[in-house]
Amino acid sequence: MAAVRGPRPRPGVLDIAPYVPGTSALPGARPVIKLSSNETPFGPSPRAIEAYLAAAAHLSRYPDGSARALREAIAKLYGLDPNRIVCGAGSDELLNLLAAAYLGQGDEAIYSAHGFLVYKIAILARGATPVAAPETDFTANVDAILAHVTPRTRLVFIANPNNPTGTYLPFDEVKRLREGLRQDVLLVLDAAYAEYVRRNDYESGIELVATTSNTVMTRTFSKIYGLAYLRLGWAYCPTEIADALNRIRGPFNVSGPGIEAGVAALADQAWVQFGAEHNEMWRDRMAESLSELGLGVTPSAANFLLLHFPSANGRSAAEADKFLHERRIILRRVEEYGLPNCLRKTIGTEDENRAVLDALSSFMRANGASR
Numbered sequence: 001m002a003a004v005r006g007p008r009p010r011p012g013v014l015d016i017a018p019y020v021p022g023t024s025a026l027p028g029a030r031p032v033i034k035l036s037s038n039e040t041p042f043g044p045s046p047r048a049i050e051a052y053l054a055a056a057a058h059l060s061r062y063p064d065g066s067a068r069a070l071r072e073a074i075a076k077l078y079g080l081d082p083n084r085i086v087c088g089a090g091s092d093e094l095l096n097l098l099a100a101a102y103l104g105q106g107d108e109a110i111y112s113a114h115g116f117l118v119y120k121i122a123i124l125a126r127g128a129t130p131v132a133a134p135e136t137d138f139t140a141n142v143d144a145i146l147a148h149v150t151p152r153t154r155l156v157f158i159a160n161p162n163n164p165t166g167t168y169l170p171f172d173e174v175k176r177l178r179e180g181l182r183q184d185v186l187l188v189l190d191a192a193y194a195e196y197v198r199r200n201d202y203e204s205g206i207e208l209v210a211t212t213s214n215t216v217m218t219r220t221f222s223k224i225y226g227l228a229y230l231r232l233g234w235a236y237c238p239t240e241i242a243d244a245l246n247r248i249r250g251p252f253n254v255s256g257p258g259i260e261a262g263v264a265a266l267a268d269q270a271w272v273q274f275g276a277e278h279n280e281m282w283r284d285r286m287a288e289s290l291s292e293l294g295l296g297v298t299p300s301a302a303n304f305l306l307l308h309f310p311s312a313n314g315r316s317a318a319e320a321d322k323f324l325h326e327r328r329i330i331l332r333r334v335e336e337y338g339l340p341n342c343l344r345k346t347i348g349t350e351d352e353n354r355a356v357l358d359a360l361s362s363f364m365r366a367n368g369a370s371r
């Protein structure tokens, strides 16, 4: 009798290594300092929490499937056309919808070597081929990306700034990338950390989306807006691309409480400003102090730092991670990003940052003195 074969996923799906989020808990009841997922240490604006709580009165109703109120609030803040905004359950959903709409078997999509892992997963899930372009100094390299374009290339994903490296591409370089790509290649600029960037030569993507027909920018409420738990993101698109995404997304892909909290969060720009200022001050202080301990620190434009540990025995990233866990501190291991001897540290509150500094100072001293 012929063996019965069950349903099989499409080619590529079983090649996916499932995304493993940063550690969020440790055994035992004592509190932890969790700096592993680039969340804001301050939570959302109190106005967003209030709006979320008020939404509890309507839980039996479907939300507005077009998330109009949220799209209009985003459009007003940034001076955009609300019809070209598509909202999603986190920007993860939008990145996956873009891959679903524009990639299929036989297609290739490019990302930079240490780029955000969701890109590779989204590409493989469509049966397309992921192509990693080498970086220079942990930064996306426009020439390397262009050199990896083939007639099969359909899409390029760039996180700007990138997670987990924190590095960014200046606007001139992003424009050079767009100009070097064929017209039919979609460029996705993932600006999840845009609100944290304080550089004169940075542009999140709005201008390129406004002036080209083949560029999309994605944004999130999970970082500076402090709404990661709610899953809320948005994409600014050329009209035809917004239309394609709207055809394939779930009809109610953004929750009602998400819409309400998102609108209220956008209205509190003082909260955003406060978060960005705290981040800038502590990111720069931490980078300096951690370098003084003998760690390599990649210059970051975002709300986290990529720390490079010495290769000496006893001082590896894995050993530092263990040492920090013993002190109830959780940073992010980044081996699956091809960075086995690094840890990524989210910028926390002043107390959290000082605790990390003290712990890493002890780690480097303890393990330096013995050799």
Ligand SMILES: Cc1ncc(COP(=O)(O)O)c(C=O)c1O
Binding pocket: 037, 038, 089, 090, 091, 092, 093, 116, 159, 161, 162, 163, 190, 192, 219, 220, 221, 222, 228, 231, 232, 233
């Ligand atoms: C570069 C980048 N893009 C997108 C996301 C996804 O964010 P979310 O799905 O929470 O909007 C993250 C989250 O860590 C990220 O680092």
